Amino acid sequence: MSAERAAPDSLRGWPPPVLDPAGPFAAPLHLLTWVLVGVVVLVMLVVLLTLGVALFGPRAWRKALGGERLVWIGGMGFPVVVLSALLVYGLTLTARLSDAPRPGEMLIRVTGEMWWWRVAYLDAAGRETLQDANEIHIPTGQPVALELESSDVIHSLWIPRLGGKLDMIPGRRNILRLQADRPGEYGGQCAEFCGGPHALMALIVVAHDPAEFAAWRARSLQPAAPQPIVTGGARVFGRAGCGACHTVRGTDATGLAGPDLTHVGARRTLGAGVLPNNPGTLAGWVSNSQAIKPGNRMPAYPVLSGQDLRAVAAYLDSLE
């Protein structure tokens, strides 16, 4: 069980993702973090040293410290200098990182749902061209603008290696710009407590180099293409009513409540980063997702036999 439930490498904590940036929106935050750590350690040393002298220093030194002069210098002069410098640094950086998206920048709408991520790729006019879930595919080397929305409660999208976090608030639309310089997978997780299984709401950003991204996009725009061998699974899928909540483009499954499954077989994880994706975990998830991610909105299907489960898992796995 534990090996099966191990998180994907993109969600690993070492090296700490905040200190391992992979794009121009995260790199300045990385530098800033080290500058701040340096300042904190330095100030802490100054305070410790002063306190040490005040407690154990020679009489003359203690006498020099024991007056209002120390309060003015240590409590006012020193912090004003350090804080002013930091403030200028921080506000300049804030302004620089808060630029609005440039015209023509790729737009992806990410909607927070309890407890997964609805992803839609938009064209220049803002129309949705492609729906997906729990994975965001981006081309490398260019900024991408994410339109953050929520369909229920407040969530917060955080991909630490690509940039800071931004909240998804019902009734508002926030824009988060990210960029990955190198192809790879970058993990993230919901940061704002959103009830129930908030702890199990992760996602992965997959960065492709631009040519590969175009190929991925073309592939994804195709409707589902299940192999003939899995038609039994497709029938189970239909009979069990899965299409009431899920869409599989090209079939009569057109539900909108749950994640789009047109290319579910190509995803890296199941249940928003909870399980690796393979026929075994797919069968387990369909059978009783409540045991894997308690509180999620998908009911358990104890009515499905082992054979049905294997069939439906094979069907889903084939949707690549």
Add this chain to the structure above:
Amino acid sequence: MTDRAESETGFDPALFGRFPTDGPRPQGELAKLEAIWCAPKGWQWITVINNNYVGVYYVGAAMLFFVLAGVLALIMRTQLALPMNGVLSQESYNQIFTMHGTVMMFLFAVPAVEALGVLLLPQMLGARDLPFPRLSAYAFWAYLIGGLAFFCSLLFGLAPNGGWFMYPPLSSTTYSPGINADFWLLGIGFIEISAIAGAIEIIVGVLKTRAPGMTLDKMPVFAWAMLVFAGMIIIAFPSVILATTLLEMERALGWPFFDSARGGDPLLWQHLFWFFGHPEVYIIFLPAAGAMSTIVPAVARTPLVGHWLVVLAFLATGFISFGVWAHHMFTTGLPGVSVGFFASASMAVSLPAGIQVFAWIATVASGKMRFNTPGLFVLGSLLIFVMGGLTGVMAAMVPFDWQAHDTYFIVAHLHYVLIGGMVFPLFAAIYYWAPMSSSRPLSERSGRWVFWLMFAGMHIAFLPMHLSGLMGMPRRVYTYAAGRDLEWPNLISTVGAFLFAAGVLVWVIDMARNFRPFGQDAGNIHDGGGLEWLPTGLYSTRSIPIVTSLYPLWDQPKLARDVEAGLYFLPNAPTGGRETLLTSPINAEPQQLLPMPTPSGWHVWAAVFTAGFFLLLTVQAYAAALISGGLAILCLLRWCWFLDHPARFKTADVGGGVRLPTYITGPASHGWWAMTIALIVCGMVLAMAVFSYVFLWSRDTRVWTPPPPLIWLAMIVALNLLVAALAFLANRVLTRRAQSGPLLAALFVVLAAGALAAGWTIDLQTWRQTGLAPQLSGQGAMVFAFLSWHGVFVGIAAIMAIYVALRWLFGHLAASRIVTVQLVGLFLGYCAFQGLVSALLPRLFPGA
């Protein structure tokens, strides 16, 4: 300041020259004092109101909640020790982390520092008791009963589960359909009440009951901290009162304040909550800092260096802390200008903290530090607090906050600040002041164990959390997947948490073995310089000294002896009952011999029914809640009935032949101060409602319903002006006309309440005729929120009118007994103002 012409009240400071008087005092005087102040016997002990008792109970109750919430933390740390651990279910974890935060903030931190004030202030100020002892006893009982019942919601799985800041829409009925969230909203209703009652008590106590001669520049630094603390409660708590009221109305009635689909906005909650929530952190910190600034000089045996800088730092903290709330919202997409403002203010608020830290270091340098338990705790506090402050500066850097926000980095930061800034000072205070209340001091040997276990446990638990945050661990997660490298930092944190808890356990054992309150106290074993170390009995000091310096016991070696010999003010009980000196706010010139209430059951019953009201409301037993609320009001009125009662003598000798009046009125009286402060609270709620209204208007893209015809507004304005005029006239006739005065005054008060109700009814009915409904839009919700809020005041005014009429009927109104009508008049005047604002704003803005 010593010249009579410059005197604040006309009191001649030369009279101070009569003290210390020539002894000895008459036989039997002390026995009489003891008899007057002795606590009720048997089961009636529950009615005690003396701060010597209530203060100890209060601190004890707060520490009980500290231990309970700490146990919750241990359960959470056990769950997080291993990945995908199954000690707790998801739902239990979510309830437990919510309760841990809520209980620590609302049932431990604020009450604990308030309790410290109740226990210490009268002693430090040389007063026999706080000015409203029954009010603080009421606040204590409401807090204890309500708090325990609220905590028990956990046992039934009904505890709130949305996090201690309860963000909507997660806390709305759609996503939190159970009564769990209502427990939170109503459960902290009585905490709000008791916090505000305590704040009124502390402000009036600090400004009006200081020992003669204790001018503001000789006032102990702890009293300054408590004064700023109480002022901040007055400004900050109304915001959370409004927020919880609005959210409960949204939940119970479907009014969409926070529902973006119907013209509300979830960010309105965040603004209201953090306008309270961030000052809250300093509300908790300031009294603890005041305790630090008292204990550091005592353990270093030297006056505080930079006393005035520290006092100014308190004031600056109080001021700046109201400009930092949105730093909890840097990741919500705030506009750039606001981000710049709040980032700057968040940096600036660390300056006063720096001043205090270096004042403590300078004090340590100028004296000779003793490494006893209080000494260790103040040093530990200093180090932990500085670290928390520095990570706070990190988080105030907006781009860094984009990474750190809502992660374990922030969990680490806030625990460093709160444990360093509040918990360690509190333990220093407990070890330092225990000998003032207990016949035995706490054990030094245990104290060292407590300190080192807590100090080590604190760092082992929270230092790794900075890292787990940077490693991508969000806060409020009930588990984490294996293989994310989060195992080690979490396991270490869990070990640290248990070490910390072991320290607290040693302290509990130490308390059980050594803490023996309510008898002879152990005395000034730490050689402190403040009045609280004077020899005392249940009546506080034998006589009330004249204060001539910041550290009277250090500067006047004979003071303790003379005070104990009864050679200063009030060595006896001139009116034969409980009493203390009321002095002027700036120069502490004696103004009145203030009669004090005696123990009675009414405030206890009022507290029981107040807590009952909120709890019954939570479980939706509305009829029972109404009955309980009605009974609470009856008990309150019964408790007030025998107030405003002139003593037999107009003036009394308070020692040395100095005569003071026993009954005073107007701005000199303590009741006037309390009412004025209470009305400031009401005004702040109103101001926050105005903000909410304008905020929702600025967010709503739809057309707002035009107001009713303005002729109605003219009528409402006229009626409210009439209310103010009648309230003024009621006071005037009562003092000017001996014969017809009482009847006319009662009549005017009743008429004023009637006019107020008429204005409100017109306001309500004309809005209803426009077709605006509270469920349909943000505008409707806010307009009817104004009307509901004002409706409550109309109801209170009606009750007051009946009360005044009854007092007339029983002959309790006279030119010599005018305080009741004065206070009711103040209240009616405020109601008129509120009626005007809540009618004018929605009708004129945005207008037709």
